[in-house]
Amino acid sequence: MWKQVSKEDREKRKVPVERLRVQTPPEAFPCETTEQIEPLREGIIGQDRAVRAMDFGLKVQKAGYNLYVAGPPGTGRTTYTRAKAKQAARNKPTPADWCYVYNFSRPDHPLALRFPAGEGREFKTRMDELLRDVEREIRKIFSGEDYQKHRRFIMQNFEKRAQEIWKQMDQLARELNFSLERVPEGGIATIPLMFGKPLSNEDFARLPDESRQEIKEKSKRLEQEVTESVRQIQLLEKEVEQEVSRLNKDSVRQVLKHLFEPLWETYTEEKIRKYLQDYQEDIIENHHLFKEDDGTENPMARLLQRNEENNLQRYRVNVLVDNGQLSGAPVVFENNPTYYNLFGRVEYRSTFGAMTTDFTMIKPGALHMANGGYLIVQIAELLRNPLSWHVLKRMLKNESLRIENLSEEHGLIATSGLKPEAIPLNVKVILLGNPYVYHLLSELDEDFPKLFKVKVEFDTDMKKDERHYHEFAGFVRSYCEKEGLLPFHRSALAALLDYSARLAGDQRKLTTNFHHLTRLLVEASFWAEEEGAEVVEARHVEEALAEQEYRANRMDEKMRELIEEGTIMVDVTGEKVGQINGLAVLQTGDYTFGQPHRITARTFIGRQGIINIERETSLSGQFHHKGLLILSGYLAGKFAQDKPLPLSASITFEQTYSRIDGDSASSTELYALLSSLSGIPIRQGIAVTGSVNQFGEIQPIGGVNEKIEGFFAVCKAMGFTGEQGVIIPHQNVKNLMLRPEVVEAVEAGRFHIWQVRTIEEGIEILTGVKAGTCDEHGQYEPGTLFGEVNKRLARMFSSIKEDSADLVIDVDAQAMQKLIESEGGEKSEDK
Known part of the structure; x- marks a missing residue:
């Protein structure tokens, strides 16, 4: 007969009803x-560590002290981070405005000009007004009487001097009996005369040789003089052009002087003054761009005029960052941190079939807008754009913000490229993500710990x-x-x-x-x-x-229906050897529920050890493998001190066709093995959860409430017997927050919850038989469960030992016979 566990021993392992659920009294709120x-x-509730880390990270102003805010979604990390960043930003100075302007010495390298907050837009307005004033005044002076008078004087002087040169040429031609005529090609022809009339080719051919030779010499002399005179007229034309250009530039310079005086008084920074100086000199050099339209309808002329209007773009100002409306520092939350969204871009237009651009088409990114303040980015979104992550690190290390176009780098389109001047970068970047990504980056990215030195971790x-x-x-x-x-x-x-x-x-x-x-x-x-x-x-x-x-809970109800009708086989009454109800947690979306699973074990003589059927069919995870190996260690340590473990066993979760992982069923599987080895049945109305270590100590698991409630619902549906319940690790008692319905059933005695510390305590509740202890000779008490297990293993060992001895004798006899035969002996049973 087996030694039974007393009712008192079972009762003392039950979890007290008052510990199944701790309720908050309404009186806790005054x-x-x-x-x-x-x-x-x-503020935020219950995140003291995160609050202190956030305050530190936002206040420290040294390089590399950017923040990584770690925590699961739903803890308020995003809302709190934005609120704290805005609060810190209110106490910081408003950062400067940034404008891009034309670089008159290097047109493909636009200049970046810095202005106090709000003055960038004002600078653009003043420069636009200046451009309109310049255009108006230049047109005014070119159409003015004084300018026209000076120009006429220069032209008249030129014509007078040109006429004198022409008169001298004409006089020499008459003296040599020649006439001068302009030809359509633009040159001057010398024509010999005879009796005041042009000499034809026929008449010239009839002349004596001496006369022809004389005419040729005179023509040669005259042509030389004509060439020299034409050269003098050309030089005179250049001189006139220079005089007119000097007049134009002097006139424009005189006009610009009073237009630029207010700007010289306002802007004293050297870089801005240098830009204004270059601006002024460029207008003087290109004053023709401001002349009035001559009213022509020629399409080509119209096209050229439009090109000149585009040339006036060089005098515009591109306000890249305007902080005039800010009070304090900026806080930018970038939801889509693509490369261009973060670092800005240079846009393009189609011109004559080619893609061209200019500095006015430079657009800012989130880093430009957050410069001088805070940039908040979700790390998951950032890492989906790997180039964004690498460039962000480079710019944080260099403390410089440079706009580059990826299309140029990869040669995707033909472009007129720009290389805008870099802007100094002073921004605190705050990354939002989970702790797992933080640890990965810390381990795999050598730059990450240097750039993000402050971890703000939100607790759950x-x-x-x-x-x-x-x-x-x-x-x-x-x-x-x-x-x-x-x-x-x-x-x-x-x-x-x-x-x-x-x-x-x-x-x-x-x-x-x-x-x-x-x-x-x-x-x-x-x-x-x-x-x-x-x-x-x-x-x-x-x-x-x-x-x-x-x-x-549709899936939960469907699974329960399958159990009720017997499609999924789960027994909640009776006793079975090698069969037990384990508990698993399933999740569908945001709903989590517990479900019982039948676990069975079969044991037999052999040397294969414990076979995990789930593992053999690739339906088991690594943690489940670990649990079974620990289970094997427990059995070997308990029953193989004086003999090998001659055991083969198979364990499986019946009717499960999806992947199983976790070690929370390791104690359950051990109970089934012990039942199978001892032949002592397990009460099917009791479900079990808990992992085990090699010393047989029960370890805590997760999802304890869902597991208990899942088995409770099955027992309720199939009918309470008053003997049903769940065994849990004693460490999980503090995790119990069961539904009132379960607590009421326990209080009424219809359902039970036991807490155990060891395998021995659990198997006694499941079988009602004492586990038994080992004496100094390594023997267990007769009639105990461990005694039955040890007895069964001893029989297995004896059986396998006898089989091994017979095998050795048989092998030795065969070897002897082969030796005799090799020496020429006779086959004989005596020998």
Whole structure:
């Protein structure tokens, strides 16, 4: 007979009802409703470490002290980061404006000019007005009487001198009996005369040789004189052009002098004054660009005129960054951190079939807008653009912001490229991401620890204490005001805190994931409004939770139906050898539920050890493999001290066709193996969860509430017997926040929850048989479960030992016979 476990021993391992769920008393809130509570205007709840790190990171102004804000979504990290950055930005000076202007010495390298905040736009306005004034005044002087008088004087003087030269040529021609005529090609022809009339070719041919020779010599002399005279006239024309140009430049310079005087007085910075000087000299050199349209309708002339208008673009100002409307430093949140969105771009236009650009088409990026302040970026989005990440690091290291076009670098289009002057970069970059990415970057990217020295880590839970009660109530008040929700009664606040503790998975803590809580606030307020209530009470919170579950638990109900009808085989009554109910957690979207699984074990003589069927079929993960190896270590340490473990066994999760991972079922699998080895049945009304170490100590697991509630729902559907329940690790008692329905069933004795510390305690609850202890000779008490296991293993060992001995004898006999035969002996049974 087996030694039975007393009822008292089983009872003392039950979890007390009061520890199954810790409820917050409504009296913890002094005010009746949230209307009487001071709203939470600033700060964040339960993130003291993150708050201190954030304050430090935003205040320190040294290179490399950029921030990485780590934490799961829903903890308020993004909202808090933006709020703190804006708060810090209010106390910082407003950064400068930046303008790009034409570089008159190197046109493909636009200049970057710096102005105090708000003065960049003013500079552009003044330069636009200057350009209009210049155009008006230049046209005015060129059409003025004084200018025309001076120009006429120069031209008249030229014509007079040209006429004198022409007269001298004409006089010499007459003396040599020649006449001069202009030809259509633009030259001057010398024609000999005879008797005052032009000499024809026929008449010239009939002349004597001496006369012809004389005429040729005279013609040669005259042509030389004509050439010299033409050269003198050309020189005179150049001189006139220079005189006219000098007149034009002097006239323009005189006009520009009074137009530029206000700018010289306003702008004293050397770089700006140098730009204004070059600007002025370029206008003087290119004053023809400002002349009036002659009214021609010639298409080509119109096209050339339009090209001249484009040339006036050089006198424009491109205000790249205008901080005139800011008060303090900028805070920029870039949702789509592509290369161009971060670092700016140079845009292009199509001109005569080619892509061209100029400095007015330089566009800023988020870094330009955040320069002097804060740039906030989601690291996941940034890493989706690898080039953005590498260029961001380079610019932070160089503290310089340069605009470069990727299309030029990769030669995608024919362009007229620009290389804008780099702008000094002084920005604090704040990355938002999860801790896993932080650790990856720290390990794999050598630049990351140098550039992002401040880690701001948001926790997933906070202590459940009075301070956080009040802060939570203030948060609810402020959120209700913001979203226009009904006020919450203190009973509803208590229900919210209980739900928060369940999300945290700890009776002593509250979750900091406010995404789920704000969703519950909205839905509880909705159901209160539907009822016509003026205040949200606890029942409305419970109704909202029930509705949330109903909308999401279709899969849970379908699985439970399959168990009820026997399609998925799970026994909740009776006893079976080598069969046990394990508990798993499944998740569909944002809904998590527990489901029982039948786990079976078969043991037999052999040397293969424990075969994990899931592993053999590639349906098992690494953590599950580890759990089975630990299980093997426990068995070997417990029962193989005086003999080898002659064991082959197979373990499987029945009717599971998806991947299984985690070690939370390792104790369950061990219980099934012990049952199979001992032949002692396991009560099927008890489900088990918990991992085990090599010493047989039960270790905590996750999802304990969902696992218990999943098995409870199956037992409820198939009928309570009063013997059903769940065994959990004792460390998980603090994680229990079970639904009131489960607590009521435990209190009524219909359902039970046991806590265990060791395999021995668990197997005694499952079988009702004492586990047994080992004496100094390595023997277990007869009638105990371990005694039965040890007895079975001893029989297995004896059996396999006998088989091995027979095999050795048989092998030795065969070897002897072969030796005799090799020596020429006879086959003989005697020999």
